[in-house]
Amino acid sequence: MNTTMPTEISLEALTAGDRAEFARLVDAYSSPIYRLGLRMLGNPQDAEDVLQNTFLNVLTHVSEFEGRSSLATWLYRIAANEALMLLRKKKPEVNLDDFEAADEADDLLPTQFVDWSAVPEDQLLSGEGKAALDGAIETLPEPLRLVFLLRDVEGLSIRETAEALNLTETNVKTRLLRARMFLREQLSVYYGERLRSER
Amino acid sequence: MMTEHVHKDCASLLGSLSEYIDGGLNPELCHEIEKHLEGCENCRVVLNTTKRTIDLVHAPVEKPDLPEDVRARLFKRLNLDDYLKPK
Numbered sequence: 001m002n003t004t005m006p007t008e009i010s011l012e013a014l015t016a017g018d019r020a021e022f023a024r025l026v027d028a029y030s031s032p033i034y035r036l037g038l039r040m041l042g043n044p045q046d047a048e049d050v051l052q053n054t055f056l057n058v059l060t061h062v063s064e065f066e067g068r069s070s071l072a073t074w075l076y077r078i079a080a081n082e083a084l085m086l087l088r089k090k091k092p093e094v095n096l097d098d099f100e101a102a103d104e105a106d107d108l109l110p111t112q113f114v115d116w117s118a119v120p121e122d123q124l125l126s127g128e129g130k131a132a133l134d135g136a137i138e139t140l141p142e143p144l145r146l147v148f149l150l151r152d153v154e155g156l157s158i159r160e161t162a163e164a165l166n167l168t169e170t171n172v173k174t175r176l177l178r179a180r181m182f183l184r185e186q187l188s189v190y191y192g193e194r195l196r197s198e199r
Numbered sequence: 200m201m202t203e204h205v206h207k208d209c210a211s212l213l214g215s216l217s218e219y220i221d222g223g224l225n226p227e228l229c230h231e232i233e234k235h236l237e238g239c240e241n242c243r244v245v246l247n248t249t250k251r252t253i254d255l256v257h258a259p260v261e262k263p264d265l266p267e268d269v270r271a272r273l274f275k276r277l278n279l280d281d282y283l284k285p286k
Contacts, residue, residue: 019279019282020282022277026277027270027286030265031265034265038263048272051269051273052272052277055273055276055277110213110241110245113241113244115244117248117250117251121258125255129255152253152256152257158223177216177217177218180216180253181213181216181249187248187252187255188248
């Protein structure tokens with residue numbers, strides 16, 4: 001992906017307080033930010049809060065934006081922080097600060113070795129297959145899910161993901177690996193059962 | 200099966216799997232991995248199913264767009280009502 005502005009948003013106009021330009025920015029980024037909120041918090045009301053708080057924050061601080069990262073990365077950074085703040089409030093039992101655990105790669109050893117890679121794509125992307133994938137993403141531990149969503153779903157680069165989440169690139173790579181292995185494992189259980197029942 | 204015994208080479212491959220799939224490893228490491236894959240069926244399965252998992256995430260399925268009522272409330276909250284045109 002691209003973190004270039006999809007519709008050539010002018011930073012100059014934004015920082016000068018051009019409201020029409022701000023409306024264009026909102027339209028360009030509200031869908032991915034709403035999706036991120038939905039995937040992180042799990043319900044539309046919280047996703048809407050993340051969305052509104054993100055753009056209220058952007059509106060307040062856009063004049064201070066120094067361009068050290070791209071505008072898109074900065075937006076994702078604000079959105080990720082809003083999502084994490086709301087998660088802390090709504091689910092205090094979730095330990096989002098357990099970075100050590102999130103960055104240990106020792107527990108990613110696979111246990112499922114069913115080869116379902118030849119299952120045709122139309123089956124994998126059918127309603128049921130899609131639900132299995134969505135269900136697996138929902139069960140990803142939050143610190144891994146956030147990295148996975150920015151990198152693999154929204155398509156930020158490793159560097160952009162690191163900038164947006166204030167992590168090192170090494171941490172991003174480790175979390176991404178763990179997230180992908182986690183999802184592979186879950187899908188292998190699901191497709192393993194299906195392949196066995198078809199025999 | 201690799202469940203009971205994970206070979207050192209398997210563990211090393213797993214640690215580099217993501218970067219290998221994303222094409223971020225140097226040719227020498229890629230060669231080592233490919234050599235290991237030739238003789239390790241379980242690692243081949245893990246590689247193929249991990250690639251497939253990522254393909255599924257990237258598949259061009261319809262991504263849910265922002266609901267119109269959510270968009271309208273957002274524009275109102277930002278005092279941008281005047282700029283709320285149909286998309």
